[in-house]
Amino acid sequence: xxxxxxxxxxxxxxxxxxxxxxxxxxxxxxxxxxxxxxxxxxxxxxxxxxxxxxxxxxxxxxxxxxxxxxxxxxxxxxxxxxxxxxxxxxxxxxxxxxxxxxxxxxxxxxxxxxxxxxxxxxxxxxxxxxxxxxxxxxxxxxxxxxxxxxxxxxxxxxxxxxxxxxxxxxxxxxxxxxxxxxxxxxxxxxxxxxxxxxxxxxxxxxxxxxxxxxxxxxxxxxxxxxxxxxxxxxxxxxxxxxxxxxxxxxxxxxxxxxxxxxxxxxxxxxxxxxxxxxxxxxxxxxxxxxxxxxxxxxxxxxxxxxxxxxxxxxxxxxxxxxxxxxxxxxxxxxxxxxxxxxxxxxxxxxxxxxxxxxxxxxxxxxxxxxxxxxxxxxxxxxxxxxxxxxxxxxxxxxxxxxxxxxxxxxxxxxxxxxxxxxxxxxxxxxxxxxxxxxxxxxxxxxxxxxxxxxxxxxxxxxxxxxxxxxxxxxxxxxxxx
RNA sequence: GGCGCCAUGGUCUAUCGGUUAGGACACGUCUCUUUCAAGGACGUAGGACGGGUUCGACUCCCGUUGGCGCUACCA
Numbered sequence: 001x002x003x004x005x006x007x008x009x010x011x012x013x014x015x016x017x018x019x020x021x022x023x024x025x026x027x028x029x030x031x032x033x034x035x036x037x038x039x040x041x042x043x044x045x046x047x048x049x050x051x052x053x054x055x056x057x058x059x060x061x062x063x064x065x066x067x068x069x070x071x072x073x074x075x076x077x078x079x080x081x082x083x084x085x086x087x088x089x090x091x092x093x094x095x096x097x098x099x100x101x102x103x104x105x106x107x108x109x110x111x112x113x114x115x116x117x118x119x120x121x122x123x124x125x126x127x128x129x130x131x132x133x134x135x136x137x138x139x140x141x142x143x144x145x146x147x148x149x150x151x152x153x154x155x156x157x158x159x160x161x162x163x164x165x166x167x168x169x170x171x172x173x174x175x176x177x178x179x180x181x182x183x184x185x186x187x188x189x190x191x192x193x194x195x196x197x198x199x200x201x202x203x204x205x206x207x208x209x210x211x212x213x214x215x216x217x218x219x220x221x222x223x224x225x226x227x228x229x230x231x232x233x234x235x236x237x238x239x240x241x242x243x244x245x246x247x248x249x250x251x252x253x254x255x256x257x258x259x260x261x262x263x264x265x266x267x268x269x270x271x272x273x274x275x276x277x278x279x280x281x282x283x284x285x286x287x288x289x290x291x292x293x294x295x296x297x298x299x300x301x302x303x304x305x306x307x308x309x310x311x312x313x314x315x316x317x318x319x320x321x322x323x324x325x326x327x328x329x330x331x332x333x334x335x336x337x338x339x340x341x342x343x344x345x346x347x348x349x350x351x352x353x354x355x356x357x358x359x360x361x362x363x364x365x366x367x368x369x370x371x372x373x374x375x376x377x378x379x380x381x382x383x384x385x386x387x388x389x390x391x392x393x394x395x396x397x398x399x400x401x402x403x404x405x406x407x408x409x410x411x412x413x414x415x416x417x418x419x420x421x422x423x424x425x426x427x428x429x430x431x432x433x434x435x436x437x438x439x440x441x442x443x444x445x446x447x448x449x450x451x452x453x454x455x456x457x458x459x460x461x462x463x464x465x466x467x468x469x470x471x472x473x474x475x476x477x478x479x480x481x
Numbered sequence: 482g483g484c485g486c487c488a489u490g491g492u493c494u495a496u497c498g499g500u501u502a503g504g505a506c507a508c509g510u511c512u513c514u515u516u517c518a519a520g521g522a523c524g525u526a527g528g529a530c531g532g533g534u535u536c537g538a539c540u541c542c543c544g545u546u547g548g549c550g551c552u553a554c555c556a
Contacts, residue, residue: 009556044555109554116553125483126552148554166486176484176552184554191556215485215551238487245548276493276505283495284504303494306549310492313506323519365519424515442515454517 002034003205006060006067007195009041010052013256014059016309017210017240017248020274024208024237026065027275027297037202038070041195042083043188059257063267064290069202077202082194089189092197092227093149093182101226102182104147105132127178149183151193151223159218165211165236165302172218180219192219200229206299211236211306212247235299238278239306248309255309264337264370269318277307287320319368330360334373341374343381355380358464362456376455380464385451385473394453395444402478404441405448407434409474418467424459448477 006022008014029036038060040053057071069075079085096102105128112128119126133152153174160171182193189197199207214236224231240248248255260270268290275293276286281301288296325333331353338344344356359380366376379385387396395401411430415422431441446458449470455461462470 007556011556041556047555105554112554120482123482146554163486170485172485178552181554186554188554190554195556210550210556211486212550213556217485236486239550241549247550273493278493280494282504283493286493286505305487307494308492310506313493316506319519363518366517368518428515439515446516452516456517458515 001203001205002029002032003037003203004029004034004208005037005039005199005202005204006208007039007041007198008053008056009044009047009191010049010056011044011047012049012052013258014052014056015248015255015257016274017255018056019059019063019257019270020240020277021208021210021237022060022065023063023271023274024235024279024297024302027293028206028208028299029068030294031297034205035068036065037075037077037204038067038080039198039202040071040081040083041191042081043191043194045186045188055258059261062261063271082189082198085194085198086187086189088201089183089194089197090187093189093193096151096182096226097149099226100152102149102151103133103179105150105179105181106145106147107132125176127176130179133179146185148181148185150179151182151219151226153177153179153218153222159221161217161221161231161234163214163236164233164299165238166304170214170217172215174218177218192216193223196220196223196227196229199232200224200227204232206233206235208235208237210239212239233299235302238303240277241306241308243308243310245308262371264333264372265314265318266321266333266370269314269321272321273314273317277309278303287317315368322367322370323365325364327357327361327364330364331357333370334360337371337373338377338381343374343378355464362460362464366456379450379452379455380461383469383473387447387451388453391443391447391451391453395447396477398444400435401444404431404434404436405444405474405478408441408445409471409478412462412467412474413471415467418463420459420463423462427459427462444477445474449473 004025006025008018008022026036028034038057042048042053053071060067067073069077070080074080093102097104107128115129116126128150133150154177155175157174158171159174159177160169162168163170180192181190183189195207198204217234220231220234242248242255271290271293272288275288275297279297279301280303281296281298322330322333335344335348335356338356339346344352348356359377360373363373363376367373408427408430411426411433412423415426427441427445428438431437434441436444442458443453446455446461447453449458449462449465465473
């Protein structure tokens with residue numbers, strides 16, 4: 001049975017890198033018909049951030065990636081919060097201590113710091129000097145003092161494992177390894193220990209995690225050995241780097257995942273784009289539906305080198321997915337953005353909805369982000385236009401323009417058939433009659449009616465706006481000049 | 482500093498010894514057009530360097546350089 005887990009720690013807003021790992025986990029579980037487990041690694045009380053877990057769950061659900069086991073849904077391998085599994089970690093730590101494979105360490109953080117600084121100053125490799133490993137409890141004068149539990153690593157030899165992404169065996173010199181902390185003095189386990197215990201107990205078959213853990217592999221190898229457990233398949237996925245080429249982290253501003261939701265990216269675009277950051281199956285295809293991704297995703301396609309996160313392709317992809325939406329879907333997607341700035345009322349009536357759909361149809365192809373909808377369609381909903389200076393200078397300020405606009409208004413006013421075709425014919429005719437052919441009439445009319453020099457087709461825009469508003473705006477502009 | 486991973490255009494990538502090194506984004510030109518998009522056509526741009534191995538290396542090996550990661554009572 002394939003079981004994969006996504007194991008975030010609630011220490012802040014999830015970023016692109018966290019979510020990409022979750023996408024790989026989810027895709028692999030769905031691809032193999034396995035289980036997708038969500039486990040919360042809340043073992044660092046100092047860095048715990050309120051609301052981070054809710055944000056994570058919200059992000060996952062927004063993408064339609066519902067976990068099979070974990071918070072809110074339960075499962076047979078719970079609890080799924082590490083903070084609720086402390087007794088389990090203590091039990092196994094106790095067994096390892098009894099077997100002489102782990103030991104209590106009473107060294108103070110001051111001593112550790114001093115030791116590290118001395119090692120650095122001497123140009124030596126830093127690491128715990130294992131003082132407490134060989135001393136007895138009596139020798140340490142330890143009674144009542146706080147302690148951590150360290151794992152007793154072998155001091156010589158090499159350790160190795162098969163890396164499924166790199167396709168080769170990776171090995172490490174044991175003499176360079178440290179007796180790492182398993183249990184902290186506050187009684188909480190460290191990631192290194194807790195994840196091993198939980199992955200085993202939760203019967204995780206494949207561990208997908210960032211490649212920053214590769215250098216910690218010796219720890220896991222010996223922990224599994226000491227516990228007598230079989231290792232899962234390690235899938236070290238490539239890191240996602242920021243534009244500055246460093247590992248993605250909080251300090252990279254625009255990388256918080258939820259902010260992409262707010263800007264109006266679509267889940268299918270985010271999943272498609274992120275799945276291709278560190279995985280590929282052909283190289284000739286860029287657009288994948290979620291079903292195609294589930295069908296094709298496999299460990300063999302995972303890339304072995306880091307990828308820089310550059311959102312320009314994501315933006316393009318989002319435009320592609322927006323264009324694939326029906327008008328009704330687009331309405332549902334854009335309405336919140338339009339309502340937020342008051343362009344559309346909270347409880348719109350049927351005619352308003354119909355009108356909004358007509359407007360959205362006109363900007364549909366131009367939209368790359370849902371959040372662009374208000375700015376792009378503002379003049380359809382508001383009569384007090386903001387005029388682009390460029391348009392005013394180039395067209396409205398021309399001495400001959402008012403007469404042209406007035407004439408167009410006149411002809412439009414008496415137009416019988418209010419269709420796009422009739423409007424176009426009439427505007428063009430009126431232009432000719434007033435001595436302004438083609439662009440010479442179209443541009444000033446556009447600026448008059450929309451305030452802009454760019455936008456959807458002018459005649460479609462006029463048709464949507466309605467005769468009354470068009471005539472009024474033309475006369476306003478004529479008088480304005 | 483030590484250890485580890487990695488190395489194809491600006492970016493994401495294909496290539497698993499023999500290709501005019503392919504695709505996509507971005508960029509540029511043209512086209513369509515009232516504008517801006519969208520669409521179509523075309524184009525600029527790539528194997529870090531040096532040694533091997535081989536009839537033949539982007540591809541395999543070694544070294545160099547470079548980038549990144551780890552080096553916590555963070556994950």
